[in-house]
Amino acid sequence: MLHFLPAPVNGALSLILLSFNTVACCLPLFLVAFLKLAVPFRPWRKCCDVVLNGIAEGWILGNNLSLKLTKKIHWDVKGLEGLKRNGWYLVLANHQTWTDIVVLQKIFWRKIPFLKFFLKKELIYVPFLGLAWWALDFPFMERSPRGMASRRSRARGGDLAATVKACEKFKTIPISVMNFVEGTRFTPEKRDGQRSPFRHLLRPKAAGIAIVLASMGEQLHRILDVTIVYPEGVKSFWAFLCGRVTRVKVRVRALPITSELLGDYFEDREFRARFHDWLNRLWEEKDGRIAALLAGAEAGCDPVALEGAA
Numbered sequence: 001m002l003h004f005l006p007a008p009v010n011g012a013l014s015l016i017l018l019s020f021n022t023v024a025c026c027l028p029l030f031l032v033a034f035l036k037l038a039v040p041f042r043p044w045r046k047c048c049d050v051v052l053n054g055i056a057e058g059w060i061l062g063n064n065l066s067l068k069l070t071k072k073i074h075w076d077v078k079g080l081e082g083l084k085r086n087g088w089y090l091v092l093a094n095h096q097t098w099t100d101i102v103v104l105q106k107i108f109w110r111k112i113p114f115l116k117f118f119l120k121k122e123l124i125y126v127p128f129l130g131l132a133w134w135a136l137d138f139p140f141m142e143r144s145p146r147g148m149a150s151r152r153s154r155a156r157g158g159d160l161a162a163t164v165k166a167c168e169k170f171k172t173i174p175i176s177v178m179n180f181v182e183g184t185r186f187t188p189e190k191r192d193g194q195r196s197p198f199r200h201l202l203r204p205k206a207a208g209i210a211i212v213l214a215s216m217g218e219q220l221h222r223i224l225d226v227t228i229v230y231p232e233g234v235k236s237f238w239a240f241l242c243g244r245v246t247r248v249k250v251r252v253r254a255l256p257i258t259s260e261l262l263g264d265y266f267e268d269r270e271f272r273a274r275f276h277d278w279l280n281r282l283w284e285e286k287d288g289r290i291a292a293l294l295a296g297a298e299a300g301c302d303p304v305a306l307e308g309a310a
Contacts, residue, residue, distance in 0.1 A: 001068075001069055001070075002069055002070045003070060003071055003072040003243055005070070005243075007242035007243055007244060008242065010070055010071075010241070010242050010243045011238060011241040011242035011243070013070055014066060014067075014070045014071075014241040014242075014243075015241055017066035017069070017070070018063060018066060018241075021059060021062035021063060021066065022059065022128055022129065022132075023128060024062075025055055025056070025058060025059040025062065025132075026128045026129075026131070026132050028055055029052060029055045029056070029132055029135055029136075030131065030132075030135060032048055032051050032052050032055065032135075033048075033052065033135035035048060036048035036049070036052070046172050046173065049137070049172060049173055050173060052135060052136055053113070053114045053136070053173070053175075056114050056132075056136055057109070057110070057114055060105045060106075060109050060114075061109065063102065063105065063106075064105075064106050064109060067102070067106065070243065071243055071245075072243070072246060073245065073246055073247065073248055074246060074247045074248070075106075075107070075248055075250075076247070076248065076249040076250070077107050077248075077249075077250045077251075077252075078250070078251055078252070079250075079251055079252030079253055079254070080107065080108075080111055080252055082254065083108075083111045083112050083224075083254070084112070084221070085110060085111070085112060085113060085174070086113070086174050087112065087113065087174055087221040087222070088113070088170070088174055088175060088176070088177075088216065088219050088220045088221055089112050089113070089176040089177070089220065089221060089222055089223070089224050090176075090177050090179070090209065090212055090213065090216075090220050090222075090223045090224070090257075091104070091108075091112075091115065091176050091177065091178045091179070091223075091224045091226060092179055092181050092209065092223060092224070092225055092226065092282075093178070093180060093181075093226035093227070093228060094180075094182065094186065094200070094201055094226075094227060094228055094286060094290070095180035095182050095184070095185050095186060096185055096186045096228065096230070096234045097185060097230075097234055097235070097236065097237060097240075098185075098237040099230075099235075099237050099240045099245065100180075100228055101117070102240070103228055103248055103250065104178065104226065104228075107250055107252075108176065112176045112224070113173075113174040113175045113176045114136075114175065114176065115176045115178045116136065116137065116138055116139075116166075116170065116175055116176065116177060116178060117133075117138055117178045117179075117180075118138075118139050118141055118163075118166075118177075118178070118179055118208060119133060119138050119139070119140050119141065120140070120141060121140045121141060123140070124140055137166065137169050137170075139163065139165075139166035141163075141208075163208060163211045163212065163215070164211065164215055167211075167212055167215035167216050168215070170216060171216065171219055176224075177212055177216070177220075179208055179209055179212070181204040181205055181206075181208075181209060181279070181283075182201065182202040182203070182204060182205070183202070183205050184202070186200070186201060186202050186234075190202055197284075198283060198284070198287040199287055199290075199291065200287050200290040200291065200294075201283055201286060201287050201290070203283075204279050204280065204282075204283045206265070206272075206275055206276050206279050207265055207266075209279075210263075210265035210272075210275055211265065213257065213261055213262055214262055214263065214264065214265065217257055217261065217262040220257050221257075222254040222255060222256065222257065223254070223255040223256075223257060224252055224253070224254055224255075225252070225253040225254075225255055225282065225286070226250065226251070226252050227250065227251045227252075227286050227289050227290060227293070228248070228249075228250055229248075229249040229250075229290055229293040229294060230245060230247070230248060230249075231247045231249060231293070231294060231296075232244075232245065232246065232247055249293050251289060251293070260274070261275070261278070263275070
């Protein structure tokens with residue numbers, strides 16, 4: 001309705017609407033979170049979790065309405081059939097911009113349970129949102145130092161414990177565990193710096209999702225492989241708020257969770273090698289899918305299965 005406004009005005013209005021919606025939802029969210037902490041009774045806390053997730057869903061609804069009011073975006077989304085709001089999902093997606101989070105929340109709203117992300121620990125200091133993410137039990141992870149040995153040591157220590165603890169909380173009510181497997185936003189410079197074998201993706205990181213699958217594999221219903229493409233090119237979040245993103249393509253594939261995907265990532269070398277192979281092939285197909293979507297000609301891809309498992 002208001003997409004005709006000049007870009008800076010549109011962006012400022014969008015930011016005001018999103019900020020107002022965030023503050024309006026955070027106030028009751030913080031109150032319920034305090035009541036949850038004040039009463040250490042498991043049924044009470046489970047009830048509070050349901051209310052907290054309901055408030056978060058309301059926040060997403062408000063954001064979606066503000067987008068509909070201020071933006072004119074053609075949404076080309078496929079693969080949402082058969083999803084359940086009372087299921088448990090592990091959502092894997094490519095990552096290019098902060099806009100990805102808005103896109104995921106919009107397309108999955110009331111299709112699957114509320115999305116919970118693994119966040120960098122530094123994000124807890126974001127005004128209002130950082131405390132809201134904490135209240136909603138979003139897991140905060142340490143930024144791993146450089147070097148294979150140090151990364152593995154960190155994963156075995158704090159990050160491993162934080163992931164397992166988060167997964168235990170995720171078992172109480174239906175939830176969608178979201179993971180940007182690349183660990184950071186894609187740029188050509190980052191791709192070249194890590195010598196990624198993919199054209200449109202960074203190298204995927206396997207440890208986090210392997211831990212989630214090992215901790216929750218029997219409870220999770222499906223892995224949702226999500227591919228996000230911006231045909232006009234990747235733009236900043238501010239450009240998105242200004243209405244300069246008018247086309248978004250999303251493809252969702254529901255993959256089964258088989259016993260071959262469950263194992264001890266750190267102690268079983270053979271499983272770790274197979275899991276890396278499965279994830280790399282998944283990413284290879286995603287890279288081809290992105291190229292096809294950008295070219296306007298999609299190629300069919302079958303879900304990847306883990307081969308060679310005992």
